[in-house]
Amino acid sequence: MTSLTTSFPNAARSRLVWAAWRLSAGLALLPPLWSGCGGGLIATVGPDYQAPAPPTAPRWQAEPPAAPLAHGGDPAALERWWEGFQDPTLDRFLAAAQRESADVAEARARIEEARAGLAGAESTGLPRLDGSADITHSNFSFGGPPFMRDQYQIGLQSNWEIDLFGGIARQREAADSQVQARAASWHAARVAVAVEVANAYLEYRLCEALVGLADADAASRRETARLTDIAGSAGLRAPADVALARASAADGQDGLLRQQGQCERAIKGLVALTGLSEPEVRHRLTAAPERVARMPNPPPFRLDGLPARVLLQRPDVAAAERAVAEASAQIGVEQAKRFPKLSLSGNITPSLQSINGAALVLAQTWSFGPTLSLPLFDWGKRAADVAAANARYQAAVSRFKSTVRTAAQEVEEALVRLRAAEQRLPEARAAAEGYRANFRATEQLYRVGFGSLIDAEASRRQALASERAVAELEQEYAAAWIALYRAAGGSWEDRPSALPTASPGNHAS
CATH class of the missing domain: 1.20.1600.10 (Outer membrane efflux proteins (OEP))
Known part of the structure; x- marks a missing residue:
């Protein structure tokens, strides 16, 4: 995870676009798999x-x-x-x-x-891409003065079964x-x-x-x-x-x-x-x-x-x-x-947070990788x-x-x-x-x-x-x-x- 303190929306928007492009590029790096469409x-x-x-x-x-x-x-x-x-x-x-x-x-x-x-x-x-957006305003404390947190989160999730x-x-x-x-x-x-x-x-x-x-x-x-x-x-x-x-x-x-x-x-x-x-x-x-x-x-x-x-x-x-x-x-x-069965999945979830009205902080989380499932024992159901x-x-x-x-x-x-x-x-x-x-x-x-x-x-x-x-x-x-x-x-x-x-x-x- 990386974080960056910056002004919103200029640098944050550029960073978000870059993250989305990186997820798409990850899928595009597997062109041989597209040959299996037929x-x-x-x-x-x-x-x-x-x-x-x-x-x-x-x-x-x-x-x-x-x-x-x-x-x-x-x-x-x-x-x-x-x-x-x-x-x-x-x-x-x-x-x-x-x-x-x-x-x-x-x-x-x-x-x-x-x-x-x-x-x-x-x-x-075919690859599947879904998006989500979330805005949260919350109040919390650790035994002292309360903290006010504003959070803006956008997520992209992708899944592709090969x-x-x-x-x-x-x-x-x-x-x-x-x-x-x-x-x-x-x-x-x-x-x-x-x-x-x-x-x-x-x-x-x-x-x-x-x-x-x-x-x-x-x-x-x-x-x-x-x-x-x-x-x-x-x-x-x-x-x-x-x-x-x-x-x-x-x-x-x-x-x-x-x-x-x-x-x-x-x-x-x-x-x-x-x-x-x-x-x-x-x-x-x-x-x-x-x-x-x-x-x-x-x-x-x-x-x-x-x-x-x-x-x-x-x-x-x-x-x-x-x-x-x-x-x-x-x-x-x-x-x-x-x-x-092999599937590729990935997600990008950039999140902008502000504590007590301070500057927005961009927290960016992403993941990308394959998942292989092996049928081992099902008491003969598949047969x-x-x-x-x-x-x-x-x-x-x-x-x-x-x-x-x-x-x-x-x-x-x-x-x-x-x-x-x-x-x-x-x-x-x-x-x-x-x-x-x-x-x-x-x-x-x-x-x-x-x-x-x-x-x-x-x-x-x-x-x-x-x-x-x-x-x-x-x-x-x-x-x-x-x-x-x-x-x-x-x-x-x-x-x-x-x-x-x-x-x-x-x-x-």
Whole structure:
């Protein structure tokens, strides 16, 4: 310790600055240690990560869709896939749902948490400098007259843990993998919300089409009942036919009201998903008359011939793979705890004191040196932690493989679903045309008195059922393309511009 009587603040301030510079210079005298920032200074313990091979077949087993390609088979075009629907109403609903979704917001918050963890891991291997300031006014005595002391103290403390065996590097590696996994989960949440909203939108358009069919059917039944009632009053129709016609008209009106009720519930669902007001949702659904009761036309795309390449672009598979990388790095973190740990610490604490109003005295204390800690005996705890980390890694690998198998199953099922819809739709349309022609002929025969009302009603039911089947298959065809889109990974890219910020305005994938 050295002391100096001087005037404040000129010489004292210069001395304090010199002391702070001396502490910083002490840390700067160790430049070789900075080379350990990318790994351990002596060694980097723990396994070097290698991504596990996805358990996939060499090719898709289901027959691919036969629809023409919208983009020459370029998978990158999936990023703009929703634009291919050319439906502004759907785009508006997708964007609103992305902003309002609790799942997307929660996934975004988890990314921020992971980024904070990464910042903490990166700062662990860097020098740390803290400061403190203290002013004290005290009174004391040694049995005689009291002394008044004024003390002004400023302190600087520094600590730096040297990464000898790569534990800090592995910790950074684990934190970085966690950020990437959380980002992939965020993309998965966005794709899931987009698919949910799109399917709800398809359901509403289907409901509109079914309302149109039910309305036309109810009007036809009412007209038949009216004509039958007139013929019955003139004695040209039996009372049984009149009663049957009236019952059929009432049944048709009941079906129309039931279908309209389903559409109302579908609107409530869209309001809940998008967060838009109900008047705005209703306005957007009816703003374009040419889209009312019509299915949006999904833009087709082609899958890559290699299942592994397709599945690895799925965000849930990518998140599972990053979880494996994080678990692998954690093995190194735990293993490094079994090796010596070196840290450099230093402090400078200059103190200005004055007794009974006398001149200020500068007392300067500083220290700088290494501290080496050696793990000697812990009853096997560190070894057990390494074994637990290895077990967590094996579990992460199993989860990754299970996720890949589930993803492959979803793609295969989506391909089968799409192929079935493609093959059934032309047949269903041909059947509907035939049933419509049969109903028109049967109804005409009945109205001129040469047919049976029972036959006409049976023909009506067949025609209505066939038209409903066509509408439902058109909805199934569009939904099958959406299911394949989601199964193939949706439109997401692992790049910084695609990640959320504190105030995102993300559009649907």
